[in-house]
Amino acid sequence: MAHIARKRFGQHFLTDAAMIDAIIDAIAPAAGDAMVEIGPGLGAMTLPLLARLQPLTVIELDRDLAAKLRKREGLQVIESDVLKVNFAALAAERAQRLRVVGNLPYNISTPILFHLLGFVEHVVDQHFMLQKEVVERMAASPGSKDYGRLSVMLQWRYQIESVLDVPPECFDPPPRVDSAIVRMIPHALPPAVDAALLGELVASAFSQRRKLLRHSLGVWLSQRGYQGSFDLQRRAEEVPVGEFVALALEVRT
Numbered sequence: 739m740a741h742i743a744r745k746r747f748g749q750h751f752l753t754d755a756a757m758i759d760a761i762i763d764a765i766a767p768a769a770g771d772a773m774v775e776i777g778p779g780l781g782a783m784t785l786p787l788l789a790r791l792q793p794l795t796v797i798e799l800d801r802d803l804a805a806k807l808r809k810r811e812g813l814q815v816i817e818s819d820v821l822k823v824n825f826a827a828l829a830a831e832r833a834q835r836l837r838v839v840g841n842l843p844y845n846i847s848t849p850i851l852f853h854l855l856g857f858v859e860h861v862v863d864q865h866f867m868l869q870k871e872v873v874e875r876m877a878a879s880p881g882s883k884d885y886g887r888l889s890v891m892l893q894w895r896y897q898i899e900s901v902l903d904v905p906p907e908c909f910d911p912p913p914r915v916d917s918a919i920v921r922m923i924p925h926a927l928p929p930a931v932d933a934a935l936l937g938e939l940v941a942s943a944f945s946q947r948r949k950l951l952r953h954s955l956g957v958w959l960s961q962r963g964y965q966g967s968f969d970l971q972r973r974a975e976e977v978p979v980g981e982f983v984a985l986a987l988e989v990r991t
């Protein structure tokens with residue numbers, strides 16, 4: 739029986755063959771890669787990936803779709819909520835770092851990105867289909883209106899690049915928003931700063947984005963006894979990622 743897309747699982751299936759080819763080309767799968775696909779659905783990306791590498795691990799929450807996928811040879815099907823999956827254990831099983839891909843359910847795309855941030859050292863790269871607006875925020879540079887918490891918290895750990903725009907007509911059912919494929923490559927040497935502390939600092943800085951930092955971050959810093967020379971006469975959107983990280987290191991010590 740044909741599968742009816744389930745809204746609660748954010749199901750929008752890719753149907754445009756030329757676009758699927760372009761996405762697979764952008765991912766550039768190679769035999770021997772330890773690849774994990776999040777949300778394989780009906781297999782639009784899964785089958786072309788499987789033609790290039792085996793085994794392929796897929797994580798699917800929808801029980802009916804997972805059951806169908808289990809019939810395919812070369813697939814390791816994990817029927818689970820991706821937010822509960824331990825990617826460090828998957829990398830250990832394969833004894834290599836993972837390449838993670840997926841046309842993500844948009845309703846939980848930010849929690850998925852933050853969940854994966856916890857496993858960054860076990861990852862070679864990530865390619866995800868997301869709302870175009872989210873990709874723009876992820877990749878934004880200081881000074882742009884899209885630059886914010888998401889940009890800083892992800893660019894701190896990854897090099898981020900938008901690689902392909904994908905219009906709604908490429909999906910069934912079409913989403914109400916434009917989409918894009920983003921490439922995320924972990925930085926080789928992440929700075930030794932506590933993610934939770936940086937998260938708090940950045941949240942405080944962007945809590946009043948139109949005001950100067952002395953009204954937002956300034957208060958947070960003085961509560962921690964900070965007496966350094968960080969320039970608070972700016973707005974958060976003007977501060978480069980590296981300066982936020984350096985400040986978090988200073989606050990910690």
Ligand SMILES: C[S@@+](CC[C@H](N)C(=O)[O-])C[C@H]1O[C@@H](n2cnc3c(N)ncnc32)[C@H](O)[C@@H]1O
Nearest residue numbers: 747750751752777778779782799819820841843
């Ligand atoms: C946007 S669809 C993409 C389907 C397919 N990859 C494609 O491109 O046609 C998102 C997929 O993620 C699955 N999904 C939704 N929430 C999930 C979760 N929390 N964990 C794992 N998979 C999930 C959905 O069932 C669906 O198959």
